[in-house]
Amino acid sequence: MNKKVRHILGISGGKDSTALAVYMKNNYPEIDIEYYFCDTGKELPETYVLIKNLQSYLGKKIIILTGNEGDKNPFDQFIESYGNFLPSSNARWCTQKMKIEPFEKFVGDLPTISYVGIRGDEFREGYVSTKPNILSVFPFRKNIWSKDVIAKVFSKQNEINIINLYKSLLLDNNNLEYALELISRPLKLVYNLDRKVNSLLSLDTKIFNEVVFQFLKTTDYPISYLNEYPLTRNDKNVDLEGVINLLNNSNLGLPGYYKKLDYKVNGEIGKYNRSRSGCFFCFYQQKIEWIWLYENHRDLFDQAKLYEKEGYTWMQDESLEDISKPDRIEKIKKDHLNKMKNKITKSPYLIDTLNDSEDEGCSICFT
Secondary structure: OOOOOEEEEEOOOOHHHHHHHHHHHHHOOOOOEEEEEEOOOOEOHHHHHHHHHHHHHHOOOEEEEOOOOOOOOHHHHHHHHOOOOOOEOOEOHHHHHHHHHHHHHHHOOOOEEEEOOOOOOOOOOOOOOOOOOEEEEOOOOOOOEOHHHHHHHOOHHHHHHHHHHHHHHOOOHHHHHHHHHHHHOOOOOOOOHHHHHHHHHHHOHHHHHHHHHHHHOOOOOHHHHOOOOHHHHOOOOOOHHHHHHHHHHOOOOOOHHHOOEEEEEOOEEEEEOOOOOOEOOOOOOOHHHHHHHHHHOHHHHHHHHHOOEOOEOOOOOOOHHHHOOHHHHHHHHHHHHHHHHOOOOOOOOHHHHHHHHOOOOOHHHHO
């Protein structure tokens, strides 16, 4: 029985998800994608500008999801329900309530393919829903499939099916013989699943993705309802440089908060910015980013400070009241400037600056 499959793409306000929206519009216009943005009500102004500009570029409305009921600010509603307990890296109710739950409610029970902006030079998956009607796909990677899909495809019980699919799709006899040997080779410490997959991708990326698609058509994954899938023709690997090119060529550019601004300390000039998308009071941001917020969005910094109380601060070791004292600001700037000076790689290029700033964080917010 044929069912309508939804195609959705979440915009976080970051560079990668924005570039993915551009990429999909340019390369797969035949796919009717629904774009959405989970709005916490506490985003940076630059994020809202980006959403507006991207919507104009796409020529399609970006659906706003909030997760709350009524007109109250989403974050304010939820923090009240949590007894004014601030979210943290150990209690990320903000992600659950304002990102994951609105997303899964938006999807409902229809078979859905969710496009995720994890780049080809990243070694992570980000958030992958556990709902059986949602399949995550990664268009920036040669291997567009999630780890759970790959594990199922290359399980021992499905080996004969995969061999038969390769025999029907790979017409080059020399490559076919090698492909069959790779598929049949037992997994070991020195030949794990990642190595098997990478070997098959190197042999023929398009055939690999088509084999996986044809196998999935025999399962209950959402993609099984499609007769064909254009992303199986993908053999590109879009890295950070590719993301920047996509944004520049579309005239959208990088989100405004990435722009490096000057600060002065002890007669020297340093540069700071916000390194990621997310709420303006995100607890993952570095201390120099809090100073960036204080000096460039003072109203938002003051709003963030109002949420703090005894024992509940955005940072574990100090409050926003303390961090905004002149001597503390000077110390943070000095430490940051010295850190920048002492970096082993002193590259003037934006691409390297962005690479340096990509620390671990909230994956569903930061793609």
